[in-house]
Amino acid sequence: MADTLLDELAAIAAEAATLAHGRAATDFERWEKAPGNPVCEIDLAVDALLRERLSALLPDAGWLSEESADDPVRLAKRRVWIVDPIDGTRDYIRGRPGWSVSVALVEDGQPVLGVLDAPARHERWRAAAGEGAWRNGVRLTASDIARIAGARTPVDALPKADRDLVAVAKPNSIALRMAMVAAGEADLLATFRWGNEWDVAAAVLLLREAGATVTDSLGKPLRFNTPRAQAFGVLATAPGIHAAAVERLRPRAIAALGRP
Numbered sequence: 001m002a003d004t005l006l007d008e009l010a011a012i013a014a015e016a017a018t019l020a021h022g023r024a025a026t027d028f029e030r031w032e033k034a035p036g037n038p039v040c041e042i043d044l045a046v047d048a049l050l051r052e053r054l055s056a057l058l059p060d061a062g063w064l065s066e067e068s069a070d071d072p073v074r075l076a077k078r079r080v081w082i083v084d085p086i087d088g089t090r091d092y093i094r095g096r097p098g099w100s101v102s103v104a105l106v107e108d109g110q111p112v113l114g115v116l117d118a119p120a121r122h123e124r125w126r127a128a129a130g131e132g133a134w135r136n137g138v139r140l141t142a143s144d145i146a147r148i149a150g151a152r153t154p155v156d157a158l159p160k161a162d163r164d165l166v167a168v169a170k171p172n173s174i175a176l177r178m179a180m181v182a183a184g185e186a187d188l189l190a191t192f193r194w195g196n197e198w199d200v201a202a203a204v205l206l207l208r209e210a211g212a213t214v215t216d217s218l219g220k221p222l223r224f225n226t227p228r229a230q231a232f233g234v235l236a237t238a239p240g241i242h243a244a245a246v247e248r249l250r251p252r253a254i255a256a257l258g259r260p
Contacts (some may be wrong), residue, residue, distance in 0.1 A: 002113070005057075009103060010115050010126050012053040016046045017101045017117035019085055030093055038089050039192035043067050046085035047099065054081045054103070056121045061105070064229055066198045072227070079188065080106045082201040084252070086118075088173030097121045098171025102203035107222045112128045114202035116175050125179055125206055133182055133209035142212035143184040146240040151187035154180055170187045174234075178203035180209035181236045191250055192217050192256035194249055197229045198213040203236075213239045 023042050030040035047067035055063070058081070062074030065083040074080050081103065086092050088099030097120035105113040114123040114133075120245075125140075127133035133140040145151055154177045155172035168186055171177060178200060180186035201224055209213040216222055219235025219242075233253060239247050 002131065005105075006113050006115075006126060006128050007111055008057055009105065010124065011059070011118075012050065012057065013101050013115040013117040014101050014124065015053070016085065017119045019049050020046050020092070020099075024092060027167075034088065038093055039067070040086075040089060040093055043086050044090070044254060047083070047186065050081075050083055050085060050101075050103065054083070058105070062225070064198060064225065066196065070229065074225060076106060076173065077225070078138045082106050082111075082198050082224060084196075084198040087175045088171060088200060091172035098173050098174050098176060099175060100125075100173045102173075102175045102198065104205060104224075106201060109223045109225055111205040113191035113228060114204070116179060116202055118176060119174070121176075123164060125182075125202075127202075127205045127209040129205065129209070133206045133221060135179075135183060139185055140182045140206065140210035142182060142207070142210045143187050143238040144191050145187045145238045146236050148188070148241045148244040151238070151241055151245075152185070153188045153190070154186050174199045174204075175203040178214070178234070178236045179206050181238065182206040184207070184210075184238075187238045187241060188245055189234065190217060190245065191233045192249075192253050194230045194232055195234060197224050197226070197231070200231075200234055204234075211239060213237055213242040215224040215246075216241075218250060218257075250253050 026164040062077030062080035083100040091098040112129040
């Protein structure tokens, strides 16, 4: 049942990604929801397609999406679709490949199915709880690094305190950066701000099923379909360095949490 549902979800995400990819080079409308928070008409078109298709697939499931008005009725639902129609809109608008369609099915507060479709990168990522994570048919396994020194992290630049880490190329999509850890192409990804559930839900399942460890930035467990639909940061690592990463980064997370 899970395999069939995952196949159907992946097909719907692929349809949505094809729509977005096909219109990427066109003259579409774009604006800012808030300073530094871009959106475009393609975000809305993809959101509408996903909502129609996914609601037909599971009529009883709730809905939470970056581009839809939140309806608190979802909180009473056991199953909820959590969607970012275009994660990495900034890259999409600029004609760069670092964006993806991100869809997760959450059940009892945890993702059980997850798909990222990144057509500009020719990548399709998928995971089902207890059944592994895959990219383009290849099973994902997090790295076996055991020391934080030398850990690869997708960032533009490393702060002085982290010069023992290794910076690697960073797509704009947070979900794709997390997926790099699941694929063993990075070892550590950390953010220190309030983030939305739709940004990370699908990627969290990819990480878990690839054997990586993922928490909020304070090292606490993540839960989904919450009233606020947010968590404070994300810390995704190879399993052997998560404790060391929490120890190193927790003071920074606490400092960031205390800022107005």
